[in-house]
Amino acid sequence: xxxxxxxxxxxxxxxxxxxxxxxxxxxxxxxxxxxxxxxxxxxxxxxxxxxxxxxxxxxxxxxxxxxxxxxxxxxxxxxxxxxxxxxxxxxxxxxxxxxxxxxxxxxxxxxxxxxxxxxxxxxxxxxxxxxxxxxxxxxxxxxxxxxxxxxxxxxxxxxxxxxxxxxxxxxxxxxxxxxxxxxxxxxxxxxxxxxxxxxxxxxxxxxxxxxxxxxxxxxxxxxxxxxxxxxxxxxxxxxxxxxxxxxxxxxxxxxxxxxxxxxxxxxxxxxxxxxxxxxxxxxxxxxxxxxxxxxxxxxxxxxxxxxxxx
Numbered sequence: 001x002x003x004x005x006x007x008x009x010x011x012x013x014x015x016x017x018x019x020x021x022x023x024x025x026x027x028x029x030x031x032x033x034x035x036x037x038x039x040x041x042x043x044x045x046x047x048x049x050x051x052x053x054x055x056x057x058x059x060x061x062x063x064x065x066x067x068x069x070x071x072x073x074x075x076x077x078x079x080x081x082x083x084x085x086x087x088x089x090x091x092x093x094x095x096x097x098x099x100x101x102x103x104x105x106x107x108x109x110x111x112x113x114x115x116x117x118x119x120x121x122x123x124x125x126x127x128x129x130x131x132x133x134x135x136x137x138x139x140x141x142x143x144x145x146x147x148x149x150x151x152x153x154x155x156x157x158x159x160x161x162x163x164x165x166x167x168x169x170x171x172x173x174x175x176x177x178x179x180x181x182x183x184x185x186x187x188x189x190x191x192x193x194x195x196x197x198x199x200x201x202x203x204x205x206x207x208x209x210x211x212x213x214x215x216x217x218x219x220x221x222x223x224x225x226x227x228x229x230x231x232x233x234x235x236x237x238x239x240x241x242x243x244x245x246x247x248x249x250x251x252x253x254x255x256x257x258x259x260x261x262x263x264x265x266x267x268x269x270x271x272x273x274x275x276x277x278x279x280x281x282x283x284x285x286x287x288x289x290x291x292x293x294x295x296x297x298x299x300x301x302x303x304x305x306x307x308x309x310x
Contacts, residue, residue, distance in 0.1 A: 003213065003223060003231070004033045005041040011140050013046025013133070027148035034145070034234050038249035039213055041229045042141075047133055049228045052205045056265050058126040059174035062086075062118055063104055073106075073118055080166050081110035083301070089178065093306050095193025095252075099186040100306045102255070108172040111164045131172045134203055134269035135163050141201065141232060142271075149242060151282050156241075159277035159293070160200070169297055170199070170272045177210070177264035182255045191264070192253035197235035198300045199272035199293075204231040206266040214250040223251075235270070237296065241279055243287040272297065 006029045009015075010022035018026075033040035062070065067088060075085035084107055090100040108127045117124040139157065146153040162168040177191045191210065204211075211223040211231075223231065239248040256262060273279060275294030281287055 008042040009044035031148040034246040038247035058122045063176040084109040094195040099189040159273040162274040179261040194252035203269040
């Protein structure tokens with residue numbers, strides 16, 4: 001099955017209310033996508049391609065600086081939020097059985113005023129503005145997800161009430177995949193190793209193909225690039241929350257072809273429940289025991305960094 005494309009216009013950031021008929025139709029499409037594939041493309045969300053390009057352009061200017069100019073903003077240099085900041089090339093390995101990923105990233109996880117930002121024109125402003133746009137879109141998507149599961153939206157919304165504070169690890173990640181000579185890569189090395197995401201869900205904006213998603217059959221399929229569309233996928237916490245009703249699909253970013261010297265950029269908004277949120281199965285079952293979200297994150301994040309002091 002390919003990844004479904006759904007029109008989100010009736011619930012976009014440009015509208016105030018959604019009719020019960022539209023909500024029912026969206027919920028049905030969400031249920032089909034998230035139980036069978038785990039991914040869905042949303043069109044007409046209210047977030048424009050121009051907004052995405054603005055953030056990517058500012059991020060690219062940051063990444064193309066010499067490393068010594070990015071070093072002061074490196075991850076783990078901010079005591080109030082160790083996830084926030086720049087990750088150099090090769091500092092992360094999301095598939096712990098494979099070599100380090102060939103990518104560079106900047107995590108915007110904290111809005112704390114004590115956080116230092118690069119003085120690069122437009123960088124902080126574009127990141128912050130886009131974070132809030134993704135936050136609002138995510139909350140709307142959560143409402144539709146709740147309706148598709150026939151549960152009170154507050155079950156999900158109340159567990160995400162500390163977004164943009166140091167009590168929540170929701171992250172806007174700008175990703176840059178530089179040109180790579182595939183012939184010189186280590187055995188098994190990818191631009192981003194195969195993995196599933198950790199939190200509630202992810203919003204992904206990409207400028208080119210490269211991402212592959214694993215079907216339930218085990219086969220990987222190439223994800224198309226649809227300008228203006230947001231790719232949404234269920235993450236591990238939501239799969240646990242829904243007692244495996246919704247699927248958190250494994251995905252990866254392959255190396256380019258041997259003669260392909262192009263770059264790739266993407267923006268990923270990783271929506272996480274609040275650190276202190278207790279996550280229990282929404283169907284009332286005991287398939288998974290309740291778990292504190294922050295404890296779950298700590299366990300998952302402990303294994304991915306190549307340089308523990310980075």
